[in-house]
Amino acid sequence: MxxxxxxxxxxxxxxxxxxxxxxxxxxxxxxxxxxxxxxxxxxxxxxxxxTRIAITAFIYGCIGFVFSIWMMNYMMIEQWPQDIGGKPSFSFIQNMPAFVPIMFEMTVFFAAHLMVITFYMRSKLWPFKEAENPDPxxxxxxxxxxxxxxxxxxxxxxxxxxxxxxxxxxxxx
Amino acid sequence: MSSHYEAPIRRPLIVGDKSYHDITVEVAAPVEGKANKLWWTAFIIALVAFLWGVGSIIYTIGTGIGVWGLNKTVGWAWDITNFVWWVGIGHAGTLISAVLLLFRQKWRMGINRSAEAMTIFSVVQAGLFPVIHMGRVWNAHFVLPLPNQFGTLWTNFNSPLLWDVFAISTYLSVSLVFWWTGLLPDFAMLRDRAVRPFQKKIYSLLSFGWSGRAKDWQRFEEVSLVLAGLATPLVLSVHTIVSFDFATSVIPGWHTTIFPPYFVAGAVFSGFAMVNTLLIIMRKVSNLEAYITVQHIELMNIVIMITGSIVGCAYITELFIAWYSGVEYEQYAFLNRATGPYWWAYLLMMSCNVFSPQFMWSKRLRTSIMFSFFISIVVNIGMWFERFVIIVTSLHRDYLPSSWTMFSPTFVDIGIYVGTIGFFFVLFLLYARTFPVIAQAEVKSILKSSGEQFKKLRDGNHE
CATH class of the missing domain: 3.30.70 (Alpha-Beta Plaits)
Structure with missing residues (x-):
C-alpha cells in the first residue's frame, strides 16, 4: 500500500x-x-x-514537593544544623512551617516546567524544528x-x- | 451556528465585520509594517532613560551602595520600593491570563498576550533591585543553594528573603513558559506569512516548528489550563511572600497579619492600571481597537475600582488595629505615617489609591478612554507611594529618637528608578513591533461566539 x-x-x-x-x-x-x-x-x-498531560503535571508536582522536603531537611537539619535567632534546627517537623513557602514554590516549579517540557517533546516542538503543516x-x-x-x-x-x-x-x- | 451560542445580552468582544483572515492580517500588521515617527521617538526616550539607568547601576556597583540616599536608620528605601512596585505591576498579567482563564472569561483573549508581556518585563525590572542592592553582584548566585567549596554552607531556608528568591524566580520562569507556549501558534502564523527569508528564519526558530495538528491543539489547551491552575496560586503566593519580607519582621507598621491579602490586592490594582496605560496607547497606535474594545477598558476599570476599595479597607483596618492593639509603638508608627513629616506621601497614597478609583462607579467615566488613561497613571503613582510610605515612614523614626532621620534620594536612586522605567518601555516597544500582540489563535476561536457580525446574524435569526 x-x-x-x-x-x-x-x-x-x-x-x-x-x-x-x-x-x-x-x-x-x-x-x-x-x-x-x-x-x-x-x-x-x-x-x-x-491527553494525559495533566496527570504528568500532577506526578511532576509530587516529585517537586518531595524533592523540596528532602533538600531542606538535608541542608538545614541533617548536614549542618544551626541555631538561627534562638530557633535551633534540630527537628524537621518543628522547623517545617518556615519551609512551607519553598515546598509550594518547588511543587509549582517542577509541575509547570516539566509538564511544558513533556508537551514540547511529545508534540515535537523545539527551536530549529521544521514546521510540518502542509500549507502556510x-x-x-x-x-x-x-x-x-x-x-x-x-x-x-x-x-x-x-x-x-x-x-x-x-x-x- | 448553534454550537457558538452566546447570550445576546453579552456585548461583542470583537467589533466590526471580521473574518479569520482579517484577524490574521490585523494582528500581523504592526510586525510587518514599518515603525512610525511616534514609535521611534518613544523608543529613543526610553533608550536614553535606560542608558542613564545603566550608568547609575555601574556607578553604584563601582563605588558602593553608599552612593544611594540610605542611612543608618533608613537602610531600605527606593530599592525595595521599586522592587515591590514592579513585582506588583506584574501581577495583573498573570491574573488576566490565568485566573480569568479558569473563570472562562472570554474578554481576556484580547489583552492576555500584552498583559503577560508586561508581567515578564516588569518582573525583570523588579529582579534588578535586590541584585544591585547586594553590592557585590558577582556573588548573586549565593542566594541559590548551590554546592560550594565550603561544603556545608547552604542558604537559610527560614529567611523570608530566600522565600522571595524562590517565589520570584518560579514566577518569572513559569510566566515565561506560559507566555511562550501561547505564542507558538501566533509565531507560526507570522512565520507562514513572512516574505523575507530572514524574517521567516527568525519566526520559524521562535515558533518551535508549530504545525497546528489536532493532537497538538488538544495538548495545548490542556497545558494552558493546567498552567493557569498552577499560576493562580503561584501569583497569590508571590506577593504574599513579598509581604512576608515585611510582615515577618518586628518593625511596628510592618509586623501585621493583614499584609498578604492587602499586598495581593494592591498588586492586582497597580497591575491593572499599568495594563490600561499600555493598552490604551497600543490599541490606538497599532490599530487594534476592534479587539481591545472600550468594553475591555471598562472591565479593567471595574477591577481597578474593586481592588482599590479593598486596598482602602486595608489602610483603614491597619489604622484601627493599631489603635485597638493598645501598643504604643504600633500606634505611634501609624500616627507618624499619617501626620508625621511624610504626611504628604500618605495623603498622596490615600487620594490616588482610595479616592481616585471611586470615580469608576460612574459608567460615563469608566467608558471614557482619556479618563481611564489619566486614572491609570494616578493609580501607578499612588501605588509607588504606598510602598514608599510603608517602607520609609516605618523606618525613619526608629526606637531611639537620637537616630531619627529623613530619607532623601540621590541622583543615583532616581537614575536607577528612571532607568528601569526606560528598560521596561524599551522591552515593551520592541515587543510591540516584533511579537503578535494579540493571541490571534485564541481570538479566532471566539470569533463566532463573540464577534459582532456573528452575534447580529444569530440574534436576527432568533435561533
Whole structure:
C-alpha cells in the first residue's frame, strides 16, 4: 500500500467538523487535521484519545514537593544544623512551617516546567524544528484534513468534494 | 451556528465585520509594517532613560551602595520600593491570563498576550533591585543553594528573603513558559506569512516548528489550563511572600497579619492600571481597537475600582488595629505615617489609591478612554507611594529618637528608578513591533461566539 494521502482543505471550522464526522462515518482513515486555532470538539470527532498531560503535571508536582522536603531537611537539619535567632534546627517537623513557602514554590516549579517540557517533546516542538503543516494558510484561515487513500482514489476524492472542501490535493507522504 | 451560542445580552468582544483572515492580517500588521515617527521617538526616550539607568547601576556597583540616599536608620528605601512596585505591576498579567482563564472569561483573549508581556518585563525590572542592592553582584548566585567549596554552607531556608528568591524566580520562569507556549501558534502564523527569508528564519526558530495538528491543539489547551491552575496560586503566593519580607519582621507598621491579602490586592490594582496605560496607547497606535474594545477598558476599570476599595479597607483596618492593639509603638508608627513629616506621601497614597478609583462607579467615566488613561497613571503613582510610605515612614523614626532621620534620594536612586522605567518601555516597544500582540489563535476561536457580525446574524435569526 502506498502512503498516498488526500489533503482536503476547508475554509470554515463548522464545515470541517461536519466533514470530519462524515468521513469517519464512511470508515475512511483521517491521518491528521491541521487547524489555525483550537476547534472545540474536533479531537472527540476525530476519535483522538484524551491527553494525559495533566496527570504528568500532577506526578511532576509530587516529585517537586518531595524533592523540596528532602533538600531542606538535608541542608538545614541533617548536614549542618544551626541555631538561627534562638530557633535551633534540630527537628524537621518543628522547623517545617518556615519551609512551607519553598515546598509550594518547588511543587509549582517542577509541575509547570516539566509538564511544558513533556508537551514540547511529545508534540515535537523545539527551536530549529521544521514546521510540518502542509500549507502556510493553515495558520491563517484554512483547515486541512489528511485522509489516507485505501482502495479507490477517485471515489474518495469525489466523496470528499461533497463535504464542502474548497481545495483538494493528492500527495505522497 | 448553534454550537457558538452566546447570550445576546453579552456585548461583542470583537467589533466590526471580521473574518479569520482579517484577524490574521490585523494582528500581523504592526510586525510587518514599518515603525512610525511616534514609535521611534518613544523608543529613543526610553533608550536614553535606560542608558542613564545603566550608568547609575555601574556607578553604584563601582563605588558602593553608599552612593544611594540610605542611612543608618533608613537602610531600605527606593530599592525595595521599586522592587515591590514592579513585582506588583506584574501581577495583573498573570491574573488576566490565568485566573480569568479558569473563570472562562472570554474578554481576556484580547489583552492576555500584552498583559503577560508586561508581567515578564516588569518582573525583570523588579529582579534588578535586590541584585544591585547586594553590592557585590558577582556573588548573586549565593542566594541559590548551590554546592560550594565550603561544603556545608547552604542558604537559610527560614529567611523570608530566600522565600522571595524562590517565589520570584518560579514566577518569572513559569510566566515565561506560559507566555511562550501561547505564542507558538501566533509565531507560526507570522512565520507562514513572512516574505523575507530572514524574517521567516527568525519566526520559524521562535515558533518551535508549530504545525497546528489536532493532537497538538488538544495538548495545548490542556497545558494552558493546567498552567493557569498552577499560576493562580503561584501569583497569590508571590506577593504574599513579598509581604512576608515585611510582615515577618518586628518593625511596628510592618509586623501585621493583614499584609498578604492587602499586598495581593494592591498588586492586582497597580497591575491593572499599568495594563490600561499600555493598552490604551497600543490599541490606538497599532490599530487594534476592534479587539481591545472600550468594553475591555471598562472591565479593567471595574477591577481597578474593586481592588482599590479593598486596598482602602486595608489602610483603614491597619489604622484601627493599631489603635485597638493598645501598643504604643504600633500606634505611634501609624500616627507618624499619617501626620508625621511624610504626611504628604500618605495623603498622596490615600487620594490616588482610595479616592481616585471611586470615580469608576460612574459608567460615563469608566467608558471614557482619556479618563481611564489619566486614572491609570494616578493609580501607578499612588501605588509607588504606598510602598514608599510603608517602607520609609516605618523606618525613619526608629526606637531611639537620637537616630531619627529623613530619607532623601540621590541622583543615583532616581537614575536607577528612571532607568528601569526606560528598560521596561524599551522591552515593551520592541515587543510591540516584533511579537503578535494579540493571541490571534485564541481570538479566532471566539470569533463566532463573540464577534459582532456573528452575534447580529444569530440574534436576527432568533435561533
Amino acid at each position: 502506498s502512503n498516498k494521502v488526500i489533503q482536503a482543505m476547508y475554509n470554515d471550522d463548522d464545515i470541517l467538523m461536519d466533514a470530519v464526522k462524515e468521513v469517519r462515518a464512511a470508515n475512511h482513515h483521517i491521518q491528521e487535521v491541521y487547524t489555525p486555532f483550537p476547534v472545540h470538539g474536533l479531537d472527540k470527532a476525530m476519535g483522538l484519545k484524551g 494558510r493553515t495558520t491563517d484561515d484554512m483547515f486541512v484534513m489528511e485522509v489516507s487513500v485505501e482502495g479507490n482514489e477517485a471515489e474518495l476524492v469525489s466523496f470528499l468534494e461533497k463535504t464542502g472542501t474548497v481545495e483538494i490535493k493528492v500527495t505522497e507522504k
